[in-house]
Amino acid sequence: MFSNLNMNRFGGGSKSTSTGANSKAAGGGKRKAEVSPRKMEPITKKRSALGDLTNAVKKKALGGGTNKDKHAKATLAAVAAEKPVVRVTRSKSLVSEEPKETAQVVAPAKKGKTSQTVDKDVPVLVKAKIIVPEKLSVGPSKLPVRQTRASRTRISEEKENSTTVQARRVTRSSNSKPTVQDSSTSADDEEDSSLYKTAVSTPESDLSQSVEDQNRKNEQLSLQKKSKLPHGVVDFDAETVKDQYQVGLYAEEIFAYYKRRENRFHVKKYLDEQTELNRNMRSILVDWMVEVQESFELNHETMYLGVKIVDLFLSKTIVKREQLQLVGTTALYIAAKYDERCPPAIDDFCYICDDAYPTKEIIKMEMIILRSLNYDIGFPLSYRFVRRYSRCAKLDMDTLTLARYILEMSLMEYDFIDVKDSMLAASALLLALVMKKVKAPWSKTLEYYSGYNKEDLFDLTHRLHEYLTNVPSHLKTIRSKYSHKVFYEAAKVPLPDELKL
Incomplete structure (x- = not known):
C-alpha cells in the first residue's frame, strides 16, 4: 500500500483561494509628455526653426503679419506673376514626376476658408506615401495632391458601385419583365442551389411531405431489420423507433461501432513492466476512485472511463509509486470533463487528495496522459x-x-x-x-x-x-x-x- 492515498477525507467543501487584485489598474498613469513637460522644451526649440515659415503662411492667409510677412507676400506675388498658377483638381490620377523649377499649388478651398498658396521651397510636414500611377496624367494633375479621407471614401464607393453595376446585368425583353442576373453565378451553381431548401423558401406542404417521406423510410428500414431477426428475438429498437432520445433506428449500428473500437483500445498486462506497482496498489486506487465518484455524485460512466484511462496510461508509461494517486485523480478529472454536464473544479480534486498534489501537477499530468492516449478517449x-x-x-x-x-x-x-x-x-x-x-x-x-x-x-x-x-x-x-x-x-x-x- 502507498501512503499518499487518503481514504477517509471526503464530504467537505472544496478549498477555494482568492488573490487580491492590484489596486492600480494597468495603463492608468499619465503619459510622459503630460507628467514631464520640461522634456518637451528641446523638441519645441528644434521645431522653432520651422515655426516662422508655418506662422508666416497662417498670417498671410489671415491678411495680416509683420514686415517679413509683407516681404514674403511681395515675393510670392512676383513669382505668381512670372509663373502661371496651376490649379489642381481632384482626380483618380494623383501624382506625377515633380518639375525641376519652382511651382506653386493652390490648395482646394474648404467651406468658410480662403485658398492658401504654398511655395514648394517651404518644407511641409506631411506623413504620406507618394503613389506613382502606371500612366502619367497630363494637364493639371501632374503635381502631387494629398488624398483626403473624404476623397478616399468617395473613390471606394465609386469602385463598389461600378463593381455592383458590372456584376449585374439587366436583360429586358418585350414579352417579359426585367430580370436581374448575377455574372458571378454560373449555370451549374444555379442548378445546385435548387437542390437546397430552407425553412423560409420551402412551403409548409413540402415540409410536411418531407417529414412523411422520412417516416416512411424509417418504417421501411425497421421492417427490413425485423425481417432479418432470428425467430424468438424481440425487436426492442422497433418499439422505440419513434423516441428521438433512444435513437432506436441507429442503436444497433452504434453498438456495432463500439465493438469495432474495442480492438483499438485493447489493454495489455503492464505490471511486469512497472517496477514499483503491484496488484494491491491498483485495487486500492480503483476502490478510492469509486469513493470519489460517490462523493462528487459523478456518473458511473465517468468512473468507468477514469479506470480505463488509468489502465491504458499505465500500459504505456512507467509510473512511480508516489505518482499513482496523481494518475488516478487526473484520470477522473479528464473523465469528468468529458462526460459530466457540470464537472467538479480542479480545486475539488486537489482537496480530495488532501492537497498532496498542487494544481500545476494535475494540469501537467493531464497533458502527459492526453498526449500518450493521442487525445482519443472515446472508449467503449x-x-x-x-x-x-x-x-x-x-x-x-x-x-x-x-x-x-x-x-x-x-x-x-x-x-x-x-x-x-x-x-x-x-x-x-x-x-x-x-x-x-x-x-x-x-x-x-x-x-x-x-x-x-x-x-x-x-x-x-x-x-x-x-x-x-x-x-x-x-x-x-x-x-x-x-x-x-x-x-x-x-x-x-x-x-x-x-x-x-
Whole structure:
C-alpha cells in the first residue's frame, strides 16, 4: 500500500483561494509628455526653426503679419506673376514626376476658408506615401495632391458601385419583365442551389411531405431489420423507433461501432513492466476512485472511463509509486470533463487528495496522459454494454443493478483488464441472471444483441464467480455502496456455491 492515498477525507467543501487584485489598474498613469513637460522644451526649440515659415503662411492667409510677412507676400506675388498658377483638381490620377523649377499649388478651398498658396521651397510636414500611377496624367494633375479621407471614401464607393453595376446585368425583353442576373453565378451553381431548401423558401406542404417521406423510410428500414431477426428475438429498437432520445433506428449500428473500437483500445498486462506497482496498489486506487465518484455524485460512466484511462496510461508509461494517486485523480478529472454536464473544479480534486498534489501537477499530468492516449478517449465501456443488453431483454432494475455490482467489482481485479468490455458486460449479466435463478438465463434475444452465446461466456463467468467469493476484505467501498436500498441491496444477494450454466 502507498501512503499518499487518503481514504477517509471526503464530504467537505472544496478549498477555494482568492488573490487580491492590484489596486492600480494597468495603463492608468499619465503619459510622459503630460507628467514631464520640461522634456518637451528641446523638441519645441528644434521645431522653432520651422515655426516662422508655418506662422508666416497662417498670417498671410489671415491678411495680416509683420514686415517679413509683407516681404514674403511681395515675393510670392512676383513669382505668381512670372509663373502661371496651376490649379489642381481632384482626380483618380494623383501624382506625377515633380518639375525641376519652382511651382506653386493652390490648395482646394474648404467651406468658410480662403485658398492658401504654398511655395514648394517651404518644407511641409506631411506623413504620406507618394503613389506613382502606371500612366502619367497630363494637364493639371501632374503635381502631387494629398488624398483626403473624404476623397478616399468617395473613390471606394465609386469602385463598389461600378463593381455592383458590372456584376449585374439587366436583360429586358418585350414579352417579359426585367430580370436581374448575377455574372458571378454560373449555370451549374444555379442548378445546385435548387437542390437546397430552407425553412423560409420551402412551403409548409413540402415540409410536411418531407417529414412523411422520412417516416416512411424509417418504417421501411425497421421492417427490413425485423425481417432479418432470428425467430424468438424481440425487436426492442422497433418499439422505440419513434423516441428521438433512444435513437432506436441507429442503436444497433452504434453498438456495432463500439465493438469495432474495442480492438483499438485493447489493454495489455503492464505490471511486469512497472517496477514499483503491484496488484494491491491498483485495487486500492480503483476502490478510492469509486469513493470519489460517490462523493462528487459523478456518473458511473465517468468512473468507468477514469479506470480505463488509468489502465491504458499505465500500459504505456512507467509510473512511480508516489505518482499513482496523481494518475488516478487526473484520470477522473479528464473523465469528468468529458462526460459530466457540470464537472467538479480542479480545486475539488486537489482537496480530495488532501492537497498532496498542487494544481500545476494535475494540469501537467493531464497533458502527459492526453498526449500518450493521442487525445482519443472515446472508449467503449462495459457499463454501456450491460445497460444495452438488459434493456433489449427487458430485465427489471433488480437484475440490472446486480449485474452492475458484479461489473463494478471486476474493475478492481487486475486479471480482467485485457478482457473485452462487451464480453465482460455479457458475463456479468449472465452471472446476475443465474444468481436471480432465472430459467434459461441466456435467451436468444441476449445472444443476438450481445453477439455471444453461452459457450463463449462460460469460462469468463466462472472467473467472475470465483473472484466474488474471494474479494479482499479491505476493499469495502463497492460492497458498502451496493448494500444500500438505493441499489436494491445487490451486494447482499447470496452467491451460489456451485455455478451451473
